[in-house]
Amino acid sequence: MxxxxxxxxxxxxxxxxxxxxxxxxxxxxxxxxxxxxxxxxxxxxxxxxxxxxxxxxxxxxxxxxxxxxxxxxxxxxxxxxxxxxxxxxxxxxxxxxxxxxxxxxxxxxxxxxxxxxxxxxxxxxxxxxxxxxxxxxxxxxxxxxxxxxxxxxxxxxxxxxxxxxxxxxxxxxxxxxxxxxxxxxxxxxxxxxxxxxxxxxxxxxxxxxxxxxxxxxxxxLPEDDTFNLIRYDFPSDYTAEEKEGLNIKIEDSYAVEELDGHPFKWRIAFTTTPAKKELNGISIFASNKIAQNPFFFNLTGNISAQHALAYLVGQIRADFVDSFPKDMIGPERQRINWSRQEVNSFMLWGQAKIRELTDLWKKRRTKAKQEIIENKINKFGERLDQLQPTERVS
CATH class of the missing domain: 3.30.565.10 (Histidine kinase-like ATPase, C-terminal domain)
Known part of the structure; x- marks a missing residue:
């Protein structure tokens, strides 16, 4: 033979x-x-x-x-x-x-x-x-x-x-x-x-x-608790100025975008206190089911407010991840194979979005602290005005 x-x-x-x-x-x-x-x-x-x-x-x-x-x-x-x-x-x-x-x-x-x-x-x-x-x-x-x-x-x-x-x-x-x-x-x-x-x-x-x-x-089955106890919620909390140039629309608290012709939705927020460990990060869903457990798009540096990550939670609904000829999702459906070229632009988008939003978190926190200080000073000034001139000097 x-x-x-x-x-x-x-x-x-x-x-x-x-x-x-x-x-x-x-x-x-x-x-x-x-x-x-x-x-x-x-x-x-x-x-x-x-x-x-x-x-x-x-x-x-x-x-x-x-x-x-x-x-x-x-x-x-x-x-x-x-x-x-x-x-x-x-x-x-x-x-x-x-x-x-x-x-x-x-x-x-x-x-x-x-x-x-x-x-x-x-x-x-x-x-x-x-x-x-x-x-x-x-x-x-x-x-x-x-x-x-x-x-x-x-x-x-x-x-x-x-x-x-x-x-x-x-x-x-x-x-x-x-x-x-x-x-x-x-x-x-x-x-x-x-x-x-x-x-x-x-x-x-x-x-x-x-x-x-x-x-x-x-x-x-109870409602998902990802977005409980939220302090800053994006895209809903974008100011008009911040939304300029982002090319997004908002549906039911989610931003709707396109990436390489693929539509997807996202919602990313910051909690009032450090987020629960199992919620901390951004989850990705495809075909109605978890495809990636909460993570930070493998981001390790270049963040202006690293501390903000402890408060970050979010969800992305990206059915396109489950629509490639080659399966991008791990067998246990808890991770996406980010080494694949097909999802490289998605990874870069996620990293850029985290940097953008943690920077906004830092600015809002700084502004909130300044308002607290100014409020205390104003209240002290009001009390001071009520005192007699001789009492103010002393």
Whole structure:
């Protein structure tokens, strides 16, 4: 046989599950956020998250994510959901769901997110199209049990049983949806009380879409608290003179701009006291979901008021970051690959904007201090005027 005609077989080792699940999603917020994204892409209108607030280390403890989305037929489950790396968008980076939603999923890895906090994932789904109903369990311990020599096994060729399968039934179509149960939890402590607030910072969709509601232990997801306790808020607090030449318009407290032909929105503010650590910096959202955790555009110097960074919070809504042919967002969706040429001008814009606004912060703080001093002097002068001439001298 001619060497040019030889073929090789690419195999996926079982240890990839550790790398795509347990290693990347070690926090409940990150893991569950991926499952919420799947519900959004399934055109769900309601997502219910339930978890125990105490005794989460008990063997019976479980976390449940239930949605009323379109569900999956068995064929979809096999060919798409269980297809590692399956891209729902295909070649259309701006693909939408049947309801017209911009699809969040792109990497095809979120299905393993649950393994970051649990070793058993139970999936139950009823298809809105076929009425098929099935329950399937992915047990990390089962995967590992087949890895006798510690090198992993080729799970692409391994068949796994389905717990329950009921064929097409039109009467069940109306009960469509998917329920994910995370069992055999690997968390060492109870989920933090600020979990709902932390989850609200991962998305902007629940604040803008009346047809997508998230509840956590039967309570609505709270409003994002990024812009609480604000002292200076831009672009709203720009003076007319400061806005000259900026070429922006303001919509709902956000500035609307274009960069290299790509529209985006931003809002950057300074808090009255140093910002919370988890809010300090500028978050970037793409396709309604966090793409970059709060940061300062990798700015390390040349700031006239370095101290201002401790008070800085902000959000940028830049869908274009998630619309390039090459994926710019890290697998865990907490960072953008800023080494890519496609986002270089965005990085430079962010650095320039931070320098501009911290300079304005410094000027406003200086002016405010001067006004306080002048106010004290004026009050002292008023008191002095009320004294008798002989008392003023003394």
């Amino acid at each position: 001619n060497n040019n005609q030889k073929t090789v077989k690419l195999k996926f080792n079982s240890k990839i599950i550790d790398q795509l699940g347990t290693d990347m999603y070690q926090h409940p917020v990150a893991a569950i956020a991926e499952l919420i994204s799947n519900a959004w892409d399934a055109d769900a209108e309601n997502v219910e998250i339930t978890y125990p607030t105490e005794n989460i280390t008990e063997p019976s403890a479980e976390i449940i994510i239930k949605d009323d989305g379109l569900g999956m037929s068995f064929e979809d489950f096999q060919d798409k959901y269980l297809n590692v790396g399956y891209n729902r968008r295909g070649n259309q980076v701006n693909a939408t769901t049947p309801k017209g939603r911009k699809i969040m999923g792109r990497k095809g890895l979120g299905k393993f997110a649950g393994f970051g906090i649990a070793s058993l994932i139970e999936i139950e789904s009823i298809s809105a199209v076929t009425g098929e109903h099935f329950i399937f369990k992915m047990d990390l311990e089962e995967f590992q049990a087949h890895d006798e020599d510690g090198t992993g096994f080729d799970f692409t060729e391994k068949e796994w049983p389905v717990e329950i399968y009921e064929s097409s039934n039109p009467q069940k179509c109306s009960s469509h949806g998917t329920t994910i149960k995370l069992k055999k939890l690997t968390l060492s402590q109870n989920i933090r009380t600020d979990f709902p607030q932390s989850m609200s910072r991962r998305f902007i969709l629940h604040n803008q879409n009346d047809n997508f509601q998230i509840t956590i232990n039967s309570k609505p």
